[in-house]
Amino acid sequence: MIDPPKPLPRLRSPPRRCHSVIAFHGSTKFVELGPRFFSSKSGGTGVGTSPLPVLAPPAVGQWLLVSSALVFAVIVVGGVTRLTESGLSITEWRPVTGILPPRSVEDWNAEFDKYKATPEFKLMNHSITLEEFKNIFYMEWGHRILGRVIGIAFIAPLAYFAFRKKLSPSMPAKLTGMASLIGFQGVLGWYMVKSGLEDSIMDTPGGVPRVSQYRLAAHLGTALVLYGGMLGTGLAVIQDWKYARSGAWSGSKTVSWETVLSNPIIKSFTRKSRALTALVFLTALSGAFVAGLDAGLLYNEFPLMGGSIAPPMDELFSPAYAKAADGSDTWWRNIFENPTTVQFDHRLLAMTTYVSTCLLYFHSRRNAVRSLLPPTARRSMAAAFLMANVQVMLGLATLLYLVPVPVAAAHQAGSVALLSSMISTLVALRRPSVAAQLWRKAKIVAP
Structure with a gap:
């Protein structure tokens, strides 16, 4: 007795794909979206589309x-x-x-x-x-x-x-x-x-x-x-x-941002970069108090102030600036209203910012860090190091020459330039946005 022929196995149809029409710099790009962009709850055919979010040009x-x-x-x-x-x-x-x-x-x-x-x-x-x-x-x-x-x-x-x-x-x-x-x-x-x-x-x-x-x-x-x-x-x-x-x-096609940003060395470097950016901002802000009180016209010498590293304590925290009857506001009013204290604080912040920038730059030059940092981050840190040195020279010239307008204006511009370098460093160490990641996964390329 001859057995009846076995039924042929049913072949599964290949996953259906959808083509999305994308406007790209005035051109139209047909992009094939795979099953990962489809919704399992779409009606009828069981296939739906999940549109890509807008990506700013x-x-x-x-x-x-x-x-x-x-x-x-x-x-x-x-x-x-x-x-x-x-x-x-x-x-x-x-x-x-x-x-x-x-x-x-x-x-x-x-x-x-x-x-x-x-x-x-x-x-x-x-x-x-x-x-x-x-x-x-x-x-x-x-x-x-x-x-x-x-x-x-x-x-x-x-x-x-x-x-x-x-x-x-x-x-x-x-x-x-x-x-x-x-x-x-x-x-x-x-x-x-x-x-x-x-x-x-x-x-x-x-x-x-x-x-x-x-x-x-x-x-x-x-x-x-x-x-x-x-x-x-x-x-x-x-x-x-x-x-x-x-x-x-961040300037490289061969570096995987997931690998770089998950590395403990880069995580630590990013935290230090954020702290330094905040310090640069605070130092620039303290310069506004120096300008507002004309504190740059006092103690036009460096690194000493009146023959010593710091002015006398009774001058730094003079009771003359207190307004409360019990003098409880002496310390903070001197910090913000005493020209001598304001200049001293700005000096401390400026020197701390300079040393911190140099240390972070030299840290970025270490082989273990340099090999992981993307090119844009390395260039931004080099720019920050350069601007920190320029700022020191401009700051000293502003102080020693009794605040000449061109030099003092350049000093203020230099503080913004230093802040710009640190912001550029932080942007270079950020992960791509969700929209950019989705567009990249969909392999949308400009024609």
């Missing part, structure tokens, strides 16, 4: 870098405004009508009359001429106009990119926060200037008409936060795009 990163450059410029211009005693020349805050400077002789005389009513004119500049007034007026006016330019240059492209859906999922909230910070900066700037226009200065023995060092530090600190956010986000956008497009991460 390089244009977004370039716009953020340009915006950060404008903020860098306004920080430097603001420093020059403070150094030239120009910040109190405009006595009103008119966000719209203040865009245009005075154009007629009558307008200039009216503006000059307003300045004549200020404590600064009465105590310091009572012999100033109209032409000299115009010089300080234009300096402050230029600073304010640059702030308005930043607002327009940031908000208009932000609206465009949001409308065209060019922003990655995490970016709208972050960029909206930056836009709000720009508006807050304008309010904070006027709040700072207003502190130098108060008539109570006239009744203070030995009073000097200048803005509050607390408000000046807040104004600078907010600008540095805004700058760091724009720069870091812009660099991250460009880095994510390069990774999604070619697999290059």
Whole structure:
């Protein structure tokens, strides 16, 4: 008896695939998405699609870098405004009508009359001429106009990119926060200037008409936060795009970011880089107190202060600065209001920042660390080391030569450049965004 033929085994059909049409720099790219992008709950055929999240194009990163450059410029211009005693020349805050400077002789005389009513004119500049007034007026006016330019240059492209859906999922909230910070900066700037226009200065023995060092530090600190956010986000956008497009991460196509970032040596290096970035920020912020109190005009020598490493203790913590009846606020008021203590603290922070930067740089040159660090991180640390040395020379020149305006402005710019190098280091050590990882896994490549 012949057995009946066995039925042939059923062949499983290959997994169905879906082609997604992706707009890529104005071109259309058909990308085959594998089963990992399908949903098991899709109806009918059992196959669905999970769309890729938006990945911000390089244009977004370039716009953020340009915006950060404008903020860098306004920080430097603001420093020059403070150094030239120009910040109190405009006595009103008119966000719209203040865009245009005075154009007629009558307008200039009216503006000059307003300045004549200020404590600064009465105590310091009572012999100033109209032409000299115009010089300080234009300096402050230029600073304010640059702030308005930043607002327009940031908000208009932000609206465009949001409308065209060019922003990655995490970016709208972050960029909206930056836009709000720009508006807050304008309010904070006027709040700072207003502190130098108060008539109570006239009744203070030995009073000097200048803005509050607390408000000046807040104004600078907010600008540095805004700058760091724009720069870091812009660099991250460009880095994510390069990774999604070619697999290059922080300047290398052969390095696996998972392997690098999971290494204990790199984890430790990243923590130290974050701590150093915070120290650079704190040192720059302490410089605002030095500028606000004109503390750079004291003890114009280095490394000694009056023949010793530190001034006498009764000068560092003078009871004259206490306002509480029991003197309980002596220590902190001296730290923030005593020019001698403020300069001493800034020296300590600056030297600590310099030594820390050098140590971290030389640590990055060790074979065990250097072999793991991606190229961009190594270059950024080298830039930080270079800027730290430049900053030391600029700081010493500013101190020894009694705060010349060009050198002091370069010193402030150098602090922002050093901060930029550390931010670049941190961005180089970040993992690609989720959107960049998904695009890379889908092998989306620009045509």
